[in-house]
Amino acid sequence: SPSDPDLVERARAAKERLGEKVFVLGHHYQRDEVIRFADVTGDSFKLARDAAARPEAEYIVFCGVHFMAESADILTSDRQQVVLPDLAAGCSMADMATAEQVAECWDVLTEAGVADSTVPVSYMNSSADIKAFTGRHGGTICTSSNARRALDWAFSQGEKVLFLPDQHLGRNTAVRDMGMSLEDCVVYNPHRPNGGLTAEELRAAKMILWRGHCSVHGRFTLDSVNDVRERVPGINVLVHPECRHEVVAAADHVGSTEYIIKTLEAAPAGSKWAIGTELNLVRRLANRFAPEGKEVVFLDRTVCFCSTMNRIDLPHLVWALESLADGKVVNRIQVDPETEKFAKLALERMLALP
Ligand code: 13P
Numbered sequence: 001s002p003s004d005p006d007l008v009e010r011a012r013a014a015k016e017r018l019g020e021k022v023f024v025l026g027h028h029y030q031r032d033e034v035i036r037f038a039d040v041t042g043d044s045f046k047l048a049r050d051a052a053a054r055p056e057a058e059y060i061v062f063c064g065v066h067f068m069a070e071s072a073d074i075l076t077s078d079r080q081q082v083v084l085p086d087l088a089a090g091c092s093m094a095d096m097a098t099a100e101q102v103a104e105c106w107d108v109l110t111e112a113g114v115a116d117s118t119v120p121v122s123y124m125n126s127s128a129d130i131k132a133f134t135g136r137h138g139g140t141i142c143t144s145s146n147a148r149r150a151l152d153w154a155f156s157q158g159e160k161v162l163f164l165p166d167q168h169l170g171r172n173t174a175v176r177d178m179g180m181s182l183e184d185c186v187v188y189n190p191h192r193p194n195g196g197l198t199a200e201e202l203r204a205a206k207m208i209l210w211r212g213h214c215s216v217h218g219r220f221t222l223d224s225v226n227d228v229r230e231r232v233p234g235i236n237v238l239v240h241p242e243c244r245h246e247v248v249a250a251a252d253h254v255g256s257t258e259y260i261i262k263t264l265e266a267a268p269a270g271s272k273w274a275i276g277t278e279l280n281l282v283r284r285l286a287n288r289f290a291p292e293g294k295e296v297v298f299l300d301r302t303v304c305f306c307s308t309m310n311r312i313d314l315p316h317l318v319w320a321l322e323s324l325a326d327g328k329v330v331n332r333i334q335v336d337p338e339t340e341k342f343a344k345l346a347l348e349r350m351l352a353l354p
């Protein structure tokens, strides 16, 4: 069981044996049993920066998903080794854009005569290959906390943006935050010839959105928002920008996991909040803020955990830490040097955004 005192003690002991050699990063969507052993917690952006700021740690244990561990490997020195406690902790959204599909898309854009004026912007939730493609073509990475700044920068470099792989974050940022219209956005479907778009549609668009989405956030609907407002009068609706556009449009506040936490910290006692994001985080926030008289509920009770985030559990963490303490590196995530070079370029552009 996750609260098995023996496992808790083993994790503690292994961390103690490793001392300064190990640094454990935990994404906000991780289980309680894992997050308690994290040296730092954060959203994707904060964790990427924190990983890069720990040159003394020989081992970075990443409690999160595969693309985050890859990014940590890219941003840390070659001497440092990044470990993902369960290699099956992927991300279904990141898997929706493969290197071959994106290369084909770029050919379609080239055919239509728009590639030269298009800047790729890729969400952190993408493979190292996609990040390398982005770096090679003059683009940047973004996260949910800096998507607006990334798009502002991209539109200073070109006329159009190819936004990968989350159509919702791309659309929400363009329309809600930057005042573009829904008609400025087209969706490129990698499973259709030419992405399902004509050359004229590509030429007329400002935002070319990849047809990807998050399977967790995609399940919140406009009904979820309307129902909770009806059930709890005066409730504030706060959602992650990976939610569908109509959900974001109906919400009161929109932001990354870190933003969600900061907003609740600043909220007055007696306020009520419905949160549209992953369940581990919402539960933790509900428990944390209840004593302060802030009521936190889940936006839709039928939506649940991110199953791949949940793969990292205490037994996997104990196994990874004990192996490292015995001098054996398991589940190392290592990006090949050529991919790393261009992916790093794109990540560094993000880190340099104003
Ligand atoms: P943030 O932590 O950047 O808000 O991202 C959410 C997410 O889906 C990570 O997989």
Ligand code: SF4
Pocket (backbone or CB within 6 Å): 029, 065, 090, 091, 092, 093, 094, 125, 214, 215, 216, 217, 278, 306, 307, 308, 309
């Ligand atoms: Fe991927 Fe969504 Fe899970 Fe985040 S919450 S890791 S985007 S599937």
